[in-house]
Amino acid sequence: MSEALQSRAATLVHLRGKTLKRGDSVPLPLTMASTFHAPGDSTGFHQYGRFSNPTWDAVEEMLAHLENAPCIGFPSGMAAIAAVYFTQLKAGDRILLPADGYPTGRGLAERYLGKLGVSFDTRPTATFLDGGFAGYRLVFIESPSNPALDICDIAAVAKAAHAEGAIVMADNTTMTPFGQRPLDLGVDILVAADTKAPNGHSDALFGHVASRDPDIIAAVKDWRQTSGSIPGAMDAWMLHRGLETLELRFERMCNTAEVLARRLKERKILQLVRYPGLEDDPSHNLARAQMDRFGFLISLVLASEEQAEDFINGCSLIQAATSFGSVHSSAERRTRRGDAVPPGFVRLAVGCEPAEELWAAIKASLDRLG
Numbered sequence: 001m002s003e004a005l006q007s008r009a010a011t012l013v014h015l016r017g018k019t020l021k022r023g024d025s026v027p028l029p030l031t032m033a034s035t036f037h038a039p040g041d042s043t044g045f046h047q048y049g050r051f052s053n054p055t056w057d058a059v060e061e062m063l064a065h066l067e068n069a070p071c072i073g074f075p076s077g078m079a080a081i082a083a084v085y086f087t088q089l090k091a092g093d094r095i096l097l098p099a100d101g102y103p104t105g106r107g108l109a110e111r112y113l114g115k116l117g118v119s120f121d122t123r124p125t126a127t128f129l130d131g132g133f134a135g136y137r138l139v140f141i142e143s144p145s146n147p148a149l150d151i152c153d154i155a156a157v158a159k160a161a162h163a164e165g166a167i168v169m170a171d172n173t174t175m176t177p178f179g180q181r182p183l184d185l186g187v188d189i190l191v192a193a194d195t196k197a198p199n200g201h202s203d204a205l206f207g208h209v210a211s212r213d214p215d216i217i218a219a220v221k222d223w224r225q226t227s228g229s230i231p232g233a234m235d236a237w238m239l240h241r242g243l244e245t246l247e248l249r250f251e252r253m254c255n256t257a258e259v260l261a262r263r264l265k266e267r268k269i270l271q272l273v274r275y276p277g278l279e280d281d282p283s284h285n286l287a288r289a290q291m292d293r294f295g296f297l298i299s300l301v302l303a304s305e306e307q308a309e310d311f312i313n314g315c316s317l318i319q320a321a322t323s324f325g326s327v328h329s330s331a332e333r334r335t336r337r338g339d340a341v342p343p344g345f346v347r348l349a350v351g352c353e354p355a356e357e358l359w360a361a362i363k364a365s366l367d368r369l370g
């Protein structure tokens with residue numbers, strides 16, 4: 001981790017402490033309120049729960065500290081992506097989406113933007129620069145792509161897309177601010193699902209938009225207030241707590257993933273193992289150049305759907321579940337979600353279990369398969 005990031009991690013848990021008055025609670029209070037005491041007609045204080053909430057403010061301050069950019073919180077990662085689409089696009093615009101990224105970003109464009117006169121193309125992440133960016137209003141990247149873990153050169157995409165007048169948005173969910181910093185690489189807008197590692201306990205959904213462009217932040221904030229796409233106060237409070245341990249959990253998860261990926265690569269029963277940290281992975285050189293860590297997701301391909309299910313369900317330390325980034329390791333056969341991957345494709349999300357215990361459980365489940 002860079003020195004700047006280490007310093008940000010260290011000060012993160014003291015942000016609130018710096019503002020305390022005598023007698024204030026050290027932890028963040030949860031404010032559940034639809035309405036606030038608001039006499040007179042001046043502004044600048046909380047008035048109504050769709051406009052603002054002190055618990056959102058506290059979690060947004062933490063997110064902004066990590067992203068080194070203003071952040072606006074949303075009730076989910078998809079709500080953050082929708083906020084960008086609906087504030088930045090107008091009829092006649094064309095946008096470019098990753099063909100192999102999180103599928104709902106494409107679903108939203110396909111089923112709702114088309115009706116409003118916005119069209120889209122898709123392109124595989126591994127060859128994202130090929131074909132240029134002429135004619136696009138918005139270019140959306142996800143690197144590493146979820147679930148195949150291909151990578152594109154974020155700085156090069158941002159530069160080429162800007163030269164064509166496009167704005168560039170990156171989904172940084174798989175990496176978190178501790179693993180990769182797309183805004184520093186030149187993208188205009190960052191979106192992330194804090195539902196995953198930032199919250200980290202599979203018990204709340206949340207998302208955020210980050211940008212260093214004040215007009216974009218103002219538009220996204222107005223969209224939230226106007227559309228009513230607002231996070232719940234309790235979810236914001238839970239994310240606030242989760243963020244306090246993100247660096248600790250993320251380090252453990254990435255360290256363990258590096259160990260496991262190397263060992264999985266040796267197993268003959270796996271037809272393919274993808275992890276950007278493996279020296280011979282097609283993503284490795286770019287990953288080294290633009291990522292701070294290689295992440296905690298590993299892609300595996302087993303011979304069949306049955307074998308993949310057997311592996312997941314027969315492993316005592318893998319939770320069969322969708323999503324990722326939680327304290328427990330989990331895995332999912334991705335054709336279940338309609339991803340364009342082989343039937344035996346498994347996305348393994350490494351959790352916080354001690355590495356050797358986790359490896360023993362994974363090895364035992366693979367050994368059973370033959």
Ligand SMILES: *Cc1c(COP(=O)(O)O)cnc(C)c1O
Nearest residue numbers: 076077078102146173193195205
């Ligand atoms: C989960 C996820 C999302 C959507 O987040 P929700 O909180 O489920 O709406 C978006 N992008 C990526 C890469 C994700 O993994």
